[in-house]
Amino acid sequence: MSTPGKILPGADSKDANGKQTSGVQRLSRGMYILPSLFTTGNIAAGYYSITESFQGLAGSTHHFDYAALAIGFAIPFDALDGRIARMTHTESEFGKELDSLADVITFGVAPSVLAWSWGFRMLPEMQDPSMHFRLIQLGAFVSFLFLICGAFRLARFNITADPKPRNPGRPGHKYFVGMPIPAAAGCVAATVHVFQGEPVNSLWMAFAWMTLVSIISLLMVSSWRFWSGKEINLTQRHSSRKVVLMGVLMVAIAIYHRYLLIAIALGYMFSGIFARLAYSWQRAQQKNTGNAA
Numbered sequence: 626m627s628t629p630g631k632i633l634p635g636a637d638s639k640d641a642n643g644k645q646t647s648g649v650q651r652l653s654r655g656m657y658i659l660p661s662l663f664t665t666g667n668i669a670a671g672y673y674s675i676t677e678s679f680q681g682l683a684g685s686t687h688h689f690d691y692a693a694l695a696i697g698f699a700i701p702f703d704a705l706d707g708r709i710a711r712m713t714h715t716e717s718e719f720g721k722e723l724d725s726l727a728d729v730i731t732f733g734v735a736p737s738v739l740a741w742s743w744g745f746r747m748l749p750e751m752q753d754p755s756m757h758f759r760l761i762q763l764g765a766f767v768s769f770l771f772l773i774c775g776a777f778r779l780a781r782f783n784i785t786a787d788p789k790p791r792n793p794g795r796p797g798h799k800y801f802v803g804m805p806i807p808a809a810a811g812c813v814a815a816t817v818h819v820f821q822g823e824p825v826n827s828l829w830m831a832f833a834w835m836t837l838v839s840i841i842s843l844l845m846v847s848s849w850r851f852w853s854g855k856e857i858n859l860t861q862r863h864s865s866r867k868v869v870l871m872g873v874l875m876v877a878i879a880i881y882h883r884y885l886l887i888a889i890a891l892g893y894m895f896s897g898i899f900a901r902l903a904y905s906w907q908r909a910q911q912k913n914t915g916n917a918a
């Protein structure tokens with residue numbers, strides 16, 4: 626006997642428009658919320674990172690490290706929302722647009738603010754005040770370059786149905802065209818984290834930071850290939866070895882996070898550069914062989 630006013634699981638009910646809906650239909654509609662919750666977590670991490678960067682400018686430099694860690698925690702949220710949407714068959718245009726906006730905030734605005742505040746704004750005073758001011762301005766421009774290149778990268782990704790890199794890789798492997806914006810943001814965050822938030826305090830370090838941020842920015846809008854990892858499927862048979870390796874990697878990152886995160890971030894960045902150089906060298910060799918024949 627059912628209790629009046631209660632809806633039993635699977636029972637029919639009426640929605641706000643008076644239409645009859647079943648429990649299965651309500652569950653299906655509720656599943657669409659799940660990917661959006663992960664996207665919301667992505668946005669929350671980006672907002673937290675921005676606020677921590679501002680607090681770091683007040684003199685508490687450990688806040689820079691918190692800002693970097695927030696960007697790092699946002700990367701799994703960004704990876705999971707799309708996968709969950711595909712697994713639950715709840716992909717939607719709204720979800721795609723929300724995900725792009727979240728990426729602009731968390732992996733565009735947040736790392737650009739962190740790159741400027743940590744790498745340039747906290748520079749100690751110099752003998753030439755005008756040089757100090759110009760360096761901060763140049764750092765602001767480079768940080769903005771990161772943001773605008775990331776936005777262009779996302780826009781190109783959204784409108785391109787099947788992007789092809791100029792330097793194709795191994796058959797059966799899927800690649801990104803240009804460095805993905807979460808990986809670019811991860812390079813910024815991992816660099817700040819390896820210094821535990823202690824800001825740049827010398828001229829040569831400021832120029833080195835400026836060079837790194839510029840390279841990352843240009844890689845995002847390049848047509849070079851970067852491994853996507855989309856061919857990894859943990860639901861297939863005989864995938865237990867991959868699960869074990871991922872578990873070992875996660876434990877290692879939890880213990881040695883400062884050094885492993887920067888190694889993974891820079892290793893991924895240089896993988897695209899080396900792939901392009903290898904492809905150019907291979908084409909040059911083929912051209913020389915053809916001319917010799």
